Amino acid sequence: MSVIAERRGLSETQVGIMLGLVTVAIWGAYLAMNRFGTASGLTMADLALVRYGIGTLVLLPWLITHSPATLGGLGWRHGIIMTMILGPSFMYLAVGGYYFAPLAHGAVFQPSGLIVSGLVLGAFVLGETIRAAHLVGIVIILAGLSLVAGPALFQGGNHAFLGDILFFIAGSSWGLFTVLAKRWRSDPIAATAAVSILSGVVFVPLFIATDTFERLAALPWPSLVAQVVVQGVLAAVVATITFTKAAQLIGASRVSVFPALVPGIAILIGAPVTGEWPSLTQASGIAVVVVGLLTAIGTFQRRRR
Numbered sequence: 001m002s003v004i005a006e007r008r009g010l011s012e013t014q015v016g017i018m019l020g021l022v023t024v025a026i027w028g029a030y031l032a033m034n035r036f037g038t039a040s041g042l043t044m045a046d047l048a049l050v051r052y053g054i055g056t057l058v059l060l061p062w063l064i065t066h067s068p069a070t071l072g073g074l075g076w077r078h079g080i081i082m083t084m085i086l087g088p089s090f091m092y093l094a095v096g097g098y099y100f101a102p103l104a105h106g107a108v109f110q111p112s113g114l115i116v117s118g119l120v121l122g123a124f125v126l127g128e129t130i131r132a133a134h135l136v137g138i139v140i141i142l143a144g145l146s147l148v149a150g151p152a153l154f155q156g157g158n159h160a161f162l163g164d165i166l167f168f169i170a171g172s173s174w175g176l177f178t179v180l181a182k183r184w185r186s187d188p189i190a191a192t193a194a195v196s197i198l199s200g201v202v203f204v205p206l207f208i209a210t211d212t213f214e215r216l217a218a219l220p221w222p223s224l225v226a227q228v229v230v231q232g233v234l235a236a237v238v239a240t241i242t243f244t245k246a247a248q249l250i251g252a253s254r255v256s257v258f259p260a261l262v263p264g265i266a267i268l269i270g271a272p273v274t275g276e277w278p279s280l281t282q283a284s285g286i287a288v289v290v291v292g293l294l295t296a297i298g299t300f301q302r303r304r305r
Contacts, residue, residue, distance in 0.1 A: 019249070021258070027235065028264075028268070033226065056199075056201070059192065071194045087195060112142060118178060134254070189241055
């Protein structure tokens with residue numbers, strides 16, 4: 001990454017921002033495919049199988065040739081901890097909240113959990129500085145996310161708070177993973193390989209023993225290929241690598257604000273597929289989130305200087 005940056009005259013900060021944007025674009029597509037997949041009759045177990053099964057197949061050749069005895073130099077202790085944080089349990093947290101709360105709650109509380117955990121853990125664990133511009137940007141982002149969620153943010157049954165807690169924990173899991181990866185100076189590919197392969201080794205045999213492939217087999221080939229590419233390659237492999245590297249380049253607290261763009265991107269990507277076009281309020285919310293993101297990463301402050 002650094003060699004490419006030097007050749008193109010890019011700073012580490014610029015490369016980190018580019019990687020952060022690539023990550024959230026993939027995550028937006030991932031959420032859109034989740035909606036499409038569940039609407040097609042897939043369960044979260046099916047989606048988890050695609051994510052970790054394909055991720056294992058993609059990354060296993062790399063691990064075999066890069067010190068498999070130490071998980072590519074990551075170490076078994078670090079690999080197991082990271083898998084516990086971002087493995088199959090994460091997916092069930094992220095989706096389990098929808099049994100208690102509406103979709104809009106997930107769109108707000110998951111990014112909020114990542115933003116808050118990245119800010120707090122980045123300061124206390126990594127010693128990163130919390131600047132006024134960062135706090136102002138986060139307030140703007142949360143306001144924009146509320147507009148994206150719309151009136152549904154204030155709807156839900158008596159148990160909606162349980163879903164909100166699950167969403168917040170899911171988002172915080174990403175924040176914790178990012179901070180640990182930077183603290184341990186983990187190689188992004190090694191960390192991604194460890195999470196994917198250890199998850200696949202546990203989850204795939206469990207799925208085979210307790211579930212069926214009928215729902216996946218019933219999908220049209222284009223839909224199945226799209227799920228494999230987005231879930232198993234882009235979301236499970238590429239996005240984890242790019243987000244981890246971005247955190248190393250620009251800091252965990254700064255990179256943690258990028259997922260605020262995910263709900264808006266998911267809406268924009270998913271609209272042609274699902275027919276759920278954003279309202280004027282949601283479009284305004286996306287614009288507000290972008291302003292908050294630019295404020296939090298210091299864009300306006302650097303221009304004034």
